Amino acid sequence: MxxxxxxxxxxxxxxxxxxxxxxxxxxxxxxxxxxxxxxxxxxxxxxxxxxxxxxxxxxxxxxxxxxxxxxxxxxxxxxxxxxxxxxxxxxxxxxxxxxxxxxxxxxxxxxxxxxxxxPAVRTAINPQTWRLALPKAESRDALTVTFDREMDDALLRDQLEVEDARGRLQAGQTTTSSSGRVWSWRPKHGWRTGDYRLIVGNSLEDVSGNRVGEALDHEVGSPDAARESVTVPFTVKRHRE
Structure with a gap:
């Protein structure tokens, strides 16, 4: 044999x-x-x-x-x-x-x-430019975030989390696109109607090393951006709301 x-x-x-x-x-x-x-x-x-x-x-x-x-x-x-x-x-x-x-x-x-x-990207990450595609309540549809630039894939999988209005982190599964411009998160359990927050960790970077509020090429001698997480609020509604 x-x-x-x-x-x-x-x-x-x-x-x-x-x-x-x-x-x-x-x-x-x-x-x-x-x-x-x-x-x-x-x-x-x-x-x-x-x-x-x-x-x-x-x-x-x-x-x-x-x-x-x-x-x-x-x-x-x-x-x-x-x-x-x-x-x-x-x-x-x-x-x-x-x-x-x-x-x-x-x-x-x-x-x-x-x-x-x-061309090089030499500006800080600004979450206000992100586009969120919101899921509907009582579904397990994904929350999808589209960025204005290519993000660092490894950090993208580690530095974004979802919490509810009471500050409880939600369990779910993350996927990213090959382009580095789309992040999707599907909850383990169905969405409930209400307010949520996307938590952006302070180590998140794009592929050029820029962070939230701080470009890699910031002016020499300027203070570093505060190393604090930022949040992006969003609301999950029912189909007819």
């Missing part, structure tokens, strides 16, 4: 951002593998290629120790902030590894992911 062997080499299952177009000042990438890859794959195994297929040297930060999730399946890779953030290392616009209007490719473990580069 023939025996079937499974390769122990970790395979890439996704990379985030997953959108086809990302800002020139994108700060980080997440590479997820099908099983633990810590000690097998490292940041040094990633290559950034320009639209002519040439390797862009020094694009990623090398800390000497890779940034892995606790389960060893997700590798966080940072673009060198000195080449992304203005005023850190020369002219951030010209030094940035991602140039507006060009395409680039990330190569890792034999797979390639292609992107188009759009």
């Amino acid at each position: 023939a025996l079937a062997f499974t390769s122990a080499v970790p395979q890439v299952v996704s990379i985030s951002p997953a959108a086809r177009s990302i800002p020139a000042n994108t700060l980080r990438l997440y590479v997820t593998f099908d099983h633990p890859a810590r000690g097998v794959v490292s940041t040094r195994d990633l290559r950034l290629l320009d639209d002519a297929g040439r390797t862009i040297d020094g694009a990623f930060m090398d800390f000497g120790q890779d940034l892995w999730s606790p389960d060893g399946r997700r590798l966080t890779v940072l673009f060198d902030p000195g080449r992304v953030k203005r005023g850190v290392e020369g002219d951030g616009e010209s030094a940035a590894p991602l140039q507006v209007g060009h395409s680039f490719t990330v190569e890792v473990s034999g797979k390639r992911f292609h992107y188009q580069v759009t």
Whole structure:
């Protein structure tokens, strides 16, 4: 009887951002593998290629120790902030590894992911610009939030929560779109008529490292934004209300 062997080499299952177009000042990438890859794959195994297929040297930060999730399946890779953030290392616009209007490719473990580069996003996140699609009472329909920019997927899954008018956190399931612009949350139990709040954690960032009330490129010497959660109120109504 023939025996079937499974390769122990970790395979890439996704990379985030997953959108086809990302800002020139994108700060980080997440590479997820099908099983633990810590000690097998490292940041040094990633290559950034320009639209002519040439390797862009020094694009990623090398800390000497890779940034892995606790389960060893997700590798966080940072673009060198000195080449992304203005005023850190020369002219951030010209030094940035991602140039507006060009395409680039990330190569890792034999797979390639292609992107188009759009203008940098250098403004703070403003929840007032978010569009909420509200569910109806007595349903388990999803609350859907659409953003004005690509959000950091890992933080998006961790930094948004829903609570009721009495401040009780609600149990539910979160999903995000591949574009990084849509977050959906479906409650474990049906919605009740009444007021709710979307809780926005103080660590939420877009793919460029901007936070609520604070752009990554804020003026040198200016005070940091208050590290407090903000809330977005919404009301769930019956069908006929």
